[in-house]
Amino acid sequence: AYFLRPGDPTAPILYDVDRIRDGKSFSTRRVVAIQHGQAIFNLQASFHAPEEGLSHQVPMPDVPEAESLPDFKTRMAPHKHLLGEWYDRPRPIDIRYVDGDPMSRSRTPTVQQKVWLRADGTLPDDPTLHACIVTYASDMTLLDTTVLPHGLNWTDSGLQMASLDHAMWFHRPFRADEWLLYDQMTPTTSGARGLATGSIYTHDGQLAITVVQEGLIRRERS
Structure with a gap:
């Protein structure tokens, strides 16, 4: 998937779906999302x-249980003044940082982080719905990993971050309303772009999804 232009949450999205191929084992689709007459998103999907x-x-990885870790609002309470109204927004995805406070921890350079995540509520038994929700959630926190080696975090002034492209491979069944461990790592950041990879495991240790994301990482020149 490629994020081409900013989306407008107040306007409808037209999805143009091209049925590339339907075979016995595989089907392929190409999707373009259009707003205000312009393509904002391009997707290639294989089923x-x-x-x-x-x-x-x-x-x-061997990590503490999600229930033993503070939820997002509790973890981020010391930094509420930095987050503003974003701190009080409803959170349909419950995220628990494994490695400690992400704001303070950013001052200790590292190339990886881990979070537990799940949908906040019980979902119907629809595998497609669960895949859609985890696809949405997989964009959360992953790009942040690309600035951790530099002692930065997403609230730092003068830092511009945005998703450029996002790829996912679904390996095994999972539920979005059960705890999933998101093990993240950044192999490189260069040329104003950062690359991050993620492995999403079910609570019982099954590798369910692999994620790769590239993002724009810009700092204002002093």
Whole structure:
């Protein structure tokens, strides 16, 4: 997926879907999201009918349980003055930082972070709905990883960050209303672009999704 222009949350979105191919095992679609007569988003999607095959995965990291960690508002309360009205917004996705306070922790350079996440509420038994919700949630916190090696965080003045492209591979079943561990790492940031990768595990350790995101990372010149 490529984010081409800023979206307007007050205007309808027209989705232009191109049925590229429908095969016995795979189907392919190309989607363009249009607002105000301009393309704002481009997506290429491949769907695969379930089938048996070889299976292996990288083990899930050993981390504290999500319920033992503070929720977002509790964790970020010391920084409420920096977040303004954003702090009080409703949060349909419950996010629990594993590695401590993300604001203070940013001052200790690192290339990785981990968060637990889940939808705040019980969802119907619709796998497509669960995939859509986790797709939405997968954009949260991932790009932040790209500035952690530089001792920065997303609230720093003069720092501009925006998603440029986003890719996901769905490996195994999961539920968005159960805890998922999002293990994130940034291999590089250069040329005003940062790259981050993420592995999303179910609570019982199954690798469900792999994510890769590239984002714009700009700092104002002094």
